[in-house]
Amino acid sequence: xxTVCGCGNAQVEHTHDHDHDHPHDHGHDHHxxxxxxxxxxxxxxxxxxxxxxxxxxxxxxxxxxxxxxxDVNRAWLAERGIFALNLVSSPGSGKTTxxxxxxxxxxxxxPLAVIxxxxxxxxxxxxxxATGAPAIQINTGKGCHLDAHMVxxxxxxxxxxxxxxxxxxxxxxxxxxxxxxxxxxxxxxxLSVTEGEDKPLKYPDMFAAASMMVLNKVDLLPYLDFDxxxxxxxxxxxxxxxVVLQVSARSGQGMDEWLAWVNEGRRRAxxxxxxxxxxxxxxxxxxxx
Amino acid sequence: MHEMSLTEGVVRILEEQAATHGFAKVKTVxxxxxxxxxxxxxxxxxxxxxxxxxxxxxxxxKLEIVTIPGQAYCLDCADTVPLSKxxxxxxxxxxxxxxxxxxxxxxxxxxxxx
Numbered sequence: 001x002x003t004v005c006g007c008g009n010a011q012v013e014h015t016h017d018h019d020h021d022h023p024h025d026h027g028h029d030h031h032x033x034x035x036x037x038x039x040x041x042x043x044x045x046x047x048x049x050x051x052x053x054x055x056x057x058x059x060x061x062x063x064x065x066x067x068x069x070x071d072v073n074r075a076w077l078a079e080r081g082i083f084a085l086n087l088v089s090s091p092g093s094g095k096t097t098x099x100x101x102x103x104x105x106x107x108x109x110x111p112l113a114v115i116x117x118x119x120x121x122x123x124x125x126x127x128x129x130a131t132g133a134p135a136i137q138i139n140t141g142k143g144c145h146l147d148a149h150m151v152x153x154x155x156x157x158x159x160x161x162x163x164x165x166x167x168x169x170x171x172x173x174x175x176x177x178x179x180x181x182x183x184x185x186x187x188x189x190x191l192s193v194t195e196g197e198d199k200p201l202k203y204p205d206m207f208a209a210a211s212m213m214v215l216n217k218v219d220l221l222p223y224l225d226f227d228x229x230x231x232x233x234x235x236x237x238x239x240x241x242x243v244v245l246q247v248s249a250r251s252g253q254g255m256d257e258w259l260a261w262v263n264e265g266r267r268r269a270x271x272x273x274x275x276x277x278x279x280x281x282x283x284x285x286x287x288x289x
Numbered sequence: 290m291h292e293m294s295l296t297e298g299v300v301r302i303l304e305e306q307a308a309t310h311g312f313a314k315v316k317t318v319x320x321x322x323x324x325x326x327x328x329x330x331x332x333x334x335x336x337x338x339x340x341x342x343x344x345x346x347x348x349x350x351k352l353e354i355v356t357i358p359g360q361a362y363c364l365d366c367a368d369t370v371p372l373s374k375x376x377x378x379x380x381x382x383x384x385x386x387x388x389x390x391x392x393x394x395x396x397x398x399x400x401x402x403x
Contacts, residue, residue: 053316057399058306062298062320064396145291176291179327204375205327208389237385238375240364 066180069148073183076155081163081273083266086146086184088206090199091172093192094216096124098249098258099167103131105259110266111161115154115168117146124169134158145176148183163270165262174203185265186211193217193224197231204238212243214258219248292332295395296340300347302397307346310402315350317401323392324359324373355398360391 061067077084087095096116103112114135116124125137136158138150151168160166168184170177178187189210191199194217200207207213213235215228232244245261247254303315322330334352341347361372363379364386370379372392378385 053401053403054312055399055401056306056310056312058302058397059399060302061394061396062295062302065298065301143294145294147294175327179291179295201376208375234376237378240386240388 063179063181066148069152070181070183073148073152073155076152077166077183077185078269078272079276080160081270082160082166083164083262083269084166084168084182084184085262085265086168086170086177086182086187087190088170088174088177088187088210089172089190089192090174090195093172093190093195094249095169095172095190096127098190098214098216098247099169100127100131101249101252101255102167102259102262103128103133105255106165106262107132111164113158113160113164113166115146115151115158115166117150117169117171119143119171134160140171144171144173145180146170146182147180151182163266163273165266174199174206178203178205178209185269188212188214190214190216191231193221193226193228193231197227198234200231200235200238207235207238207242210239210242212245212261215244215246217248217250218246218253219251292328292336293340295328296333296336299337299397300340300344303347303350303400304344306400307402312402313346315347315400315402317351317353318347319353319355319398319400320395321355321357321398322395323357325375325389325392326395328395330354330356357392357394359389359393361387362390363387 087099089095099114103114106112112133114125114128114133116122116128116135116137117140118124118137119140119142121139122137125135128135136154138146138154140146140150146168168182170182174189187206187210189206189212191213193215196202200213213232215231218228221228228246235242235244243261245254245257247258249255299318299320303318307313307315320333322328322333333354337350337352341350341352359372359374361370361379362368363370363382363384365384366379366381368381369390370381370387372380372387372389375389379387
């Protein structure tokens with residue numbers, strides 16, 4: 001791995017078997033100008049007895065290690081045509097219920113798999129498995145978020161099918177998971193209408209990182225003072241491009257729209273895979289002469 | 290408290306750099322933390338004290354945090370404007386058609402080592 005920019009992915013790439021032949025280089029060269037000479041200390045020269053403090057410019061992204069692992073995950077998913085979503089929310093927004101209903105609605109149409117992240121217990125993975133989809137639980141222990149390495153480990157164990165949809169249910173937490181790319185296609189923030197409508201302003205990092213906001217439990221709106229229009233306005237203040245769906249996983253309201261969006265995402269992931277395969281085929285044919 | 294993971298990342302980078310550049314100890318670490326990044330500088334300082342203690346290379350290091358101001362491009366004003374937190378409006382027109390263009394990252398800028 002390049003220790004200056006954190007790019008490169010040797011650590012993860014070779015922990016699993018794969019049969020692709022993409023080149024493992026990347027689009028920049030490695031001249032970071034980081035040579036260190038003894039005469040470059042603060043004193044300017046090497047004088048015995050004087051402190052040899054020196055300054056090294058490293059310009060390294062603190063999240064670079066996670067990002068490089070997330071890029072490996074993204075490539076792994078792309079090769080297999082897997083559409084992966086990272087579902088983020090506070091605890092109790094109804095993520096698992098939404099997932100169970102989604103799995104039930106799509107059962108038999110195409111393969112689905114679920115990665116469940118929680119501090120403790122396998123309750124959520126058990127709930128998903130009861131609907132018939134393969135699921136794996138990641139317990140983060142004291143950790144407050146999933147990271148790209150944890151998800152890569154889950155890929156190996158879960159082995160999601162080609163051209164499937166993979167849902168990654170992050171730890172219930174509207175703060176920390178915002179910073180950690182897992183290699184997903186999109187982050188989907190789920191906000192239930194029993195929470196405050198100003199949550200997008202209170203936790204802006206998450207709503208800025210998400211591509212979609214699912215307003216869940218909308219069947220309860222008649223009993224609440226939740227102002228949907230205001231909530232959407234707040235979300236757009238931090239993320240003008242965020243797509244908003246209003247859903248009730250319990251009553252089924254809005255589920256068709258949600259499922260249509262998931263289908264479209266999967267269709268695009270498969271179309272991308274076809275492009276990759278066609279490019280490989282063209283290369284093989286060219287090599288044949 | 291993802292600052293704990295981030296700080297572990299910082300210490301890992303210091304250890305990698307020590308191996309690459311052949312220095313024994315880091316005296317000072319300059320971190321650039323964007324105003325719009327997902328990190329609380331105070332927590333970072335707290336976590337660094339706790340985590341650096343377990344590392345030979347970083348145990349005596351001092352963490353200096355340099356705040357990088359947030360910046361956005363306002364589509365309505367067609368201009369770059371300062372933005373100190375997400376959710377704030379454009380300081381010129383009050384609108385929210387803003388794309389963050391600076392202050393969203395966190396990185397180690399440089400090290401003083403010996």
